[in-house]
Amino acid sequence: MAEHPDISVLTPYARSLGIKLAEWDGDTPVMRVDFVEAVEGRPEHYHGGATGGLLETAGYAALRALLAQKDREAVLKPINxxxxxxSAGKSRETYASGRVTKLGRRSANITVEAWQDNPDRPIATAVMNVLMAEPAKD
Structure with missing residues (x-):
């Protein structure tokens, strides 16, 4: 099995929600968040912002993994x-994974799905466009 890149660097927001790497599905990282008070909106349901945060985190993780495979470094900046x-996320763990649909020189397009019990029944999806800036040179 090939070694996977380290994608454990998460934003403070993602860490505050408890998002973490659950597993690898081939070369794709699958992110997970448990149902805890930090993600609860209305009783027994995920807050939409927490769901959006999981989707965004999974999208960036998929892009970082692909860039690492191609030995590319970039500073990622959201375009949109x-x-x-x-459907409403219920009070249990939720998973998300992304797929880079277009990787250009300066930007990437990513699709992401979040699910609970069955990956074929997503509770939310996202489309992301990300600018990939050159890292600062020392």
Whole structure:
């Protein structure tokens, strides 16, 4: 099995929600968040912002993993993210994974899905456009 890149560097917001790497599905990282008070909106349901945060984190993780495979470094800056909420997230763990649909020299497009019990029944999806800036040189 090939070694996977370290994608454990998460934003403070992602860490505050408890998002973490659950597993690798081939070369794709699958992110997970448990149902805790920090993600609860209305009783027994995920807050939409927490769901959006999980989708965004999974999208960036997928892009970082692909860039690492291609031995590329970039500073990732969001252009936009569009989230579609399909059904309410209930009080159990939620997973998300992304797929880079276009990797250019300066930007990337990513699709992301979040699910609970079955990956074929997503509770939310997102489309992300990300600018990939050159890292600062020392």
């Amino acid at each position: 993210i569009t989230v579609q909420y399909l």
